Amino acid sequence: MSTRGIEVLAPGVCTLPQDTGRPGLRHLGIAMSGALDPWALALANLLVGNPGDAPALEITLSGPRLRFHVPARIALCGATIEASADGQAIPMARPVDVPAGCELRLGRCLDGARSYLAVLGGLRLPSVLGSASTDLRAGFEGLAGRPLRAGDQLPLAGQVDAPCLHVPTWWIDTAFDDRPRPSPDRVVRVIPGPDATTGERSLHGQAWKIAPDSNRQGLRLQGPALALADPGERVSEPVAPGCVQLPPGGQPIVLLADAQTHGGYPRIGQAIRADWPLLAQLRPGDGVRFAPCTAAEARAALARQRQRLHRIALALEARRARA
Template identity: 40%
Template sequence: MSFTVEDGGILTTVQDTGRSGFRHLGIPVCGAMDSLAARIANLMLANEVSSPLLEYTLTGPTLRFHADTVICLTGGTVTARLEDQPVPCYQPVVVQAGQILKLGSIRQGCRGYLALKGGLHVDHIMQSASTYLRACIGGFHGRSLATGDNLPYIPYPLSPTLSIDWLPSQDLMYNTTPSAIRILPTTDHEQFSDDSWQTLFNQPFGIDNASDRMGYRLTGPTITRKDQTERLTQGVTLGTVQVPHDGHPIILMADSQPTGGYPVMGQVISVDIPRLAQMKPGDKLRFEPIELDNAQSLLRTQEQYLQRLSIAAGYKWKDIVHG
């Protein structure tokens, strides 16, 4: 069975945890921009964390389901209605055949995720279902969803009166206490003057309208490079902060290229990538340095949270199935 797209929303694509192992061939990892929200959506349904799901930007799609299933919405706070009834986020919700789910505007954040029990059934290209728009591969025909598309899934019937009202603790999910985006130092430190480092860590930057899944271009103060000479290409990855000739930093995101020739000021730590992914053009951000040991500790804490969530969700679904 499948659901029919009645409205594709803004940039709704199929994503998963990414296309690993092909960067040496020039293929980006891609995958969900907010990997934390995507993983939580699947874990809440006791899916594999790599199960394909939908990612939408700013405004979500409208879908008509043709078979019973269970869904979970995560990521940015979205106005969602199922047959005119409000749909909560971070909670499994039963959907019956024939019902219409309308995902409106994201009120807080930038990207939302929709997972289905059992995942979406789309072809895998290079071991991943993630959509790489520039190459038109993966996901649903390598493109964003449009009106009239039909995406298959395996039905999962449950009683519509069943209450699945448990919620995970969200205290550690986005680690929202710090307001700054934390970065690790790089070997290019000497490429920039002391004044440039003062600017990076003491001035706010904005996200430019030209930003996309490949990278966030930043507006605001310019960073001065000591040497404008072209340099040899080096490896870059998700979260790399590059400084091109114009002095306006670029933060590489999920669809980033494998290599780049611009000097690098830092690397955004893994636990802050989801917060960064939920920022949109016009939002402001600040940078803050962090030591590697602290970054690793934060990542371990987040992974421990996800492990606890996986165990708890597994027990919940066993109760539902056998209860």
């Protein structure tokens, strides 16, 4: 047994090593993959002192039990999750130092679908096409392209001097957690797609629920069927994460990070990138609405989000420097 990392005692529902994925390869048929909630991934990494794109664990709905064989600094961001280390509750969106031998128990996600566990130094995993992310559909990287299993070993690239469980002394009682909070009126902004006339206006006019068969490839929506102006067959065309497709049944699908690279369904909209964290946290049965957005508004929203993350990174660096 390795003594240089984390041992998986129980895997949780679907726990995956993820980083920021493989952008720029869709023309080769390679899905982007990566964390569905890039904000939570980046924030968790920054809190422990990693680059924002370092590999971490994406936890869906219910988390794993992990044994740390080395002392480590960890942070949890995203959906609030039941979390304890050696029986002691640990907070969200804060760095926490855990000693060697510590057992971390991660239970249910309480107010979203996904939580992210980052560890100082990141997970030491092989990289394929510039990323260690797990691509479940293609079946590669992470841990052989599959979710965690009991008995897996996760090597770490760094460790800290942590004789006991504690929050680092340089930390003050402030959490950098700006994610959208659960609400019955979640709104995702959508730019009209190439086939917007077939259903984009109706998409905005009603509430939708997330279907149980949603996954990392896409969120299936349930609601009154949207009518197709042209029900005829279409030539398969490029699609990307965030694309809102309209199948013949009239129930839209919002593509996520593991989306296919081409599809033949009408493309009635594109969920803006700044709202991908909100999409990532939707659970089966949750409600969501859509609102129209321009390309300029989408660029401005993403710029504000990235600026906020940059300010957080600078603030954390300043705190560590003063410690």
